[in-house]
Amino acid sequence: MSPLRPYYTVLPIVPAVKAIFDGTSVLTGKDGRTLYDQSGYGRPEGEGIRLAPQEALYLLHRQKLDVPGxxxxxxxxxxxxxxxxxxxxxVYRDLRERGYVVQTGPHDFRVFRRGEKPGTGESLYLVRVLSERDPVRFTKLIEEVVTSRNMRKQYVLAVVDDEEELTYYEIKLQKLADASVHAPPIAKAESVLVGRSAMIRVPLQSDLERAGFGKRLDDERLMLAPVELLYLMDCGVLKAKRDGAFISTADYFAYASESDPELAAKEKVYAELRRHDFTPRTGYKFGHHFRVYCGKNVHSDLLVHAIEKEAVMPISVVSRSVRMAHSVKKKMLFGCVHTTGIQFVEFARIKL
Known part of the structure; x- marks a missing residue:
């Protein structure tokens, strides 16, 4: 009677690949080529491969590498x-544990589609690593996203917090489409400054209200916020009086800016949103400059925060913004004022 055989197959123990540390990176002999050929580790050099520090540590931790000493x-x-x-x-370890092949560069990492590796597939993500206290420099961020887009990759921020937890954000440069509903034409009118705001006498359901401007003071009077007034003045639709005399757009802007240092960026972003027939309203309750209606939806679709071209913002502030937008089912966009126009940057939390 033959002895019982196990119903499972016992896999042979694969010995760890031998390597040396040269003070900068780790280099294997020819037996290390299997790490590259099978799993995309390192880059070929001579008969072996040269491993980036993150790769070497990960393989050493997984007992797939032996570095004497x-x-x-x-x-x-x-x-x-x-x-x-x-x-x-x-971040490298987390991506590998999720089943991705990862190589260093051109930002911090490039990440291949699952099941693909160098030589037989294309990378899907370009990843930049930040800590929770690092600033986001929007000029640099936009440049890197453009580079990623030109390479047909998705740009991802990997943020590591103080408890070593990871959060991933996909960054997109959004080109706004025109709204599905067009604003009605607005008749020319005159208004009177009341502080930094403007008051205009119009009947209920006036063309201004139907176009999404102003807030009712009473049945006869409509109040306009500074960004609304600037836009309407710039369009030549509305004039404003101060102390009985008409005030120019430039003089009003200087006057209103005294109490609002962010007005320059807000005014430009507001005008760009209006050019697409969107309806921007104050986003104060959400902690941002605007909540934006893009069509017939009774609820706003976007939260938009206006920033200058050289703006620097802590990633922790961005994180709060994205979480707020997600909780109220809106997209989070930062309207970055450039010399060539407004660049809208979308941050969205993703699971890789």
Whole structure:
């Protein structure tokens, strides 16, 4: 009678690949080529492969690599002096654990589609790593997103918080489409300044109200916010009087800016939204400049915050903005004022 055989197959134990640490990166012999050929680790060099620090540490931690004279802890200590290395490694490890093949560059990482690797597939994401206290420099961010788009990749921010938790944000440069509903024409009129706002006498359901301007003071009077007044003055639809005399658009802008240093950016972004027949209203209750209606929906579709071209904003502020927008089922856009126009940047939290 033959002995019982196990119903499962016992896989042979694969010995760890031997490698050396040269003070900068880790280099394997020819047996390391299987790591590249099968799983996309490293880059070929000679008969072996050269591993980036994140790759070497990950393989050492998974006991797939043997670097004589070094443990995971001691090799990590060697790299720890490199700026932002630990959070970079944490993102690399997370992406690998999610089943992606990851290589360094051209930002921090490029990430391949699941099941694909260098030589046999294309990368899907370009990833930039930040900590929760890092600033977002919008000029640089837009440049990197444009580069990613030109390479037909998705640009992703990987943010590592102080408890080593990771959050991923997809960044898109949005080109606004025109609204499905067009604003009605507005008859020319005159208004009177009341502080920085303007008051105009119009009947209920006037063309201004139907176009989404102003807030009723009573049945006879409509109040216009500074950005609304500036837009209507610039369009030549409305004139405003102060102390009995008409005030120019430039003089009114200077006057209103005294109490609102963000007015320049807000006014430009507001005008751009109006050019697409969107209806921007104050977004104060949501912590942003505008809530924006894009069509027939009774609820606003977007939250938009206006910023100058060289704006720098902590990623923690962006995180709060995205979470707020998500909680009220809206998209979060930052309207960045450029010399060539307004660039709308969308932040959206994603799960890779």
């Amino acid at each position: 070094y443990t995971f802890d001691s090799l990590l200590a060697e790299y720890a002096d490199q700026r932002n290395f630990l959070r970079s490694f944490l």
